Amino acid sequence: MSNFKNLEYILDHHFDSKSCRHYVNGFVNVLHCHHYATLYAQLADDAGMLDGKLLLAESCEDVFYDVLKKYYIENGICSIRDKINIAEQYYSATGLGKIHFQKAGPESGYTELTHSHVDEGWIKKWGTRDKPVNFMTQGFISAVFSLLFDTPRRSFEVFEEESIVSGATKSSFKIVRK
Amino acid sequence: MTIDRKKIIENMSKIRVIGNEDGLVSGFNVFVTQLPAAIWNTFADRLTAKVDSEMLEAAEWLLVNAAQECGYHTGYGIITSDEWKAVVEPMIEKAPEDILYGAFAVFTAWGWAKAEVIELIPNEKMVIRAYDYYESDAVSYGYGNKKGAYMIRGVSAAFMDLAYGGEYDPTGNTGMRTFSCKQTKGIECGDDYGEFVVSRAQ
Numbered sequence A: 001m002s003n004f005k006n007l008e009y010i011l012d013h014h015f016d017s018k019s020c021r022h023y024v025n026g027f028v029n030v031l032h033c034h035h036y037a038t039l040y041a042q043l044a045d046d047a048g049m050l051d052g053k054l055l056l057a058e059s060c061e062d063v064f065y066d067v068l069k070k071y072y073i074e075n076g077i078c079s080i081r082d083k084i085n086i087a088e089q090y091y092s093a094t095g096l097g098k099i100h101f102q103k104a105g106p107e108s109g110y111t112e113l114t115h116s117h118v119d120e121g122w123i124k125k126w127g128t129r130d131k132p133v134n135f136m137t138q139g140f141i142s143a144v145f146s147l148l149f150d151t152p153r154r155s156f157e158v159f160e161e162e163s164i165v166s167g168a169t170k171s172s173f174k175i176v177r178k
Numbered sequence B: 001m002t003i004d005r006k007k008i009i010e011n012m013s014k015i016r017v018i019g020n021e022d023g024l025v026s027g028f029n030v031f032v033t034q035l036p037a038a039i040w041n042t043f044a045d046r047l048t049a050k051v052d053s054e055m056l057e058a059a060e061w062l063l064v065n066a067a068q069e070c071g072y073h074t075g076y077g078i079i080t081s082d083e084w085k086a087v088v089e090p091m092i093e094k095a096p097e098d099i100l101y102g103a104f105a106v107f108t109a110w111g112w113a114k115a116e117v118i119e120l121i122p123n124e125k126m127v128i129r130a131y132d133y134y135e136s137d138a139v140s141y142g143y144g145n146k147k148g149a150y151m152i153r154g155v156s157a158a159f160m161d162l163a164y165g166g167e168y169d170p171t172g173n174t175g176m177r178t179f180s181c182k183q184t185k186g187i188e189c190g191d192d193y194g195e196f197v198v199s200r201a202q
Helices: A036-048 A052-074 A080-093 A115-125 A136-150 B005-012 B039-052 B051-081 B084-088 B097-109 B134-138 B150-164
Strands: A013-016 A023-025 A026-033 A097-104 A108-116 A156-160 A171-177 B030-036 B112-122 B125-133 B181-183 B192-199
Touching: A013 B134, A023 A136, A023 B030, A023 B039, A026 A036, A026 A052, A026 A097, A026 A136, A026 B039, A036 A136, A052 A080, A052 A136, A052 B030, A052 B192, A080 A097, A080 A136, A080 B125, A097 A115, A108 A115, A108 A136, A108 B084, A115 B030, A136 A156, A136 A171, A136 B097, B005 B084, B005 B097, B005 B134, B030 B039, B030 B051, B030 B097, B039 B051, B039 B134, B039 B181, B051 B097, B051 B150, B097 B112, B097 B150, B112 B150, B134 B150, B150 B181, B150 B192
Parallel strands: none
Antiparallel strands: A013 A023, A023 A026, A026 B030, A097 A108, A108 A171, A156 A171, B112 B125, B125 B192, B181 B192
């Protein structure tokens, strides 16, 4: 039987007084509220002609991919278990909610959210909704899966199957290799 | 004016945000995230680059509106917070003007933009200058003619809403969008700084 020690996500935060920017692990970070995130989600949902939902998911996928890849490289994180552990902690540290990668394979996977900034923020602002709104997390999951299996971005599709915003106790996501 | 901008920035920039056991951050009457600025920039830039020219103004309005609602509600949370009461409130002699000067010091401390009020005509007009702001990162080389500081526009208008738009309305049905903001200069357009003019909404 093996014993595993969980790695702890290290958040290196500093404020550059010259530019007045906040950096977290080398990336410019900024605080925003649930009004901002939910209005971006609504805008993405409304922009059907441009496939705004995919646009927001892919924007997030690209940025989270870069952020996590840099962290994994700089901290020598190679195993799937450790990558998932750090990704889950990072997600919570940002305030996006509580994510659990339940199953991950090179062809498919399954992920749950037990808390969600976007869903709970949406409910706080407008109430429940019968369609998913968490395109940001779809992008996050897609980025993590690409990093877990060393595949290029856009290698995985993410389908939100149940949603906190619709009244479910958790959001669940099915992941399928393209 | 007795607002000590440097002191406010020094104090309020020390804020450190991390999710609780549920991965959520509650503060200032809202849920908060601390995310890479590139997320907001990437979506805004791709959206405004892809949209047809006749739809550009509408897309930009929606991006500004997201920030105006954020600035209105979070701004109210800031100016009623314990942190504000401890650091900024003792400096306020003349309200709401000093509140505006203080709010832009907090705006700077939180990394939204290194911005300050350079002109204020009470209840009428405000001019903001931003010497560094993450939204200008959308251009890495050269410059274009698309002024892309939608967040600064929205939040600046929201702060004037809070100052002169009447009593704060948690529903946002009244009080919000009484002011609007135009960006007249931008670092992303080759200017030395961004400039933003807030006036009564038409």
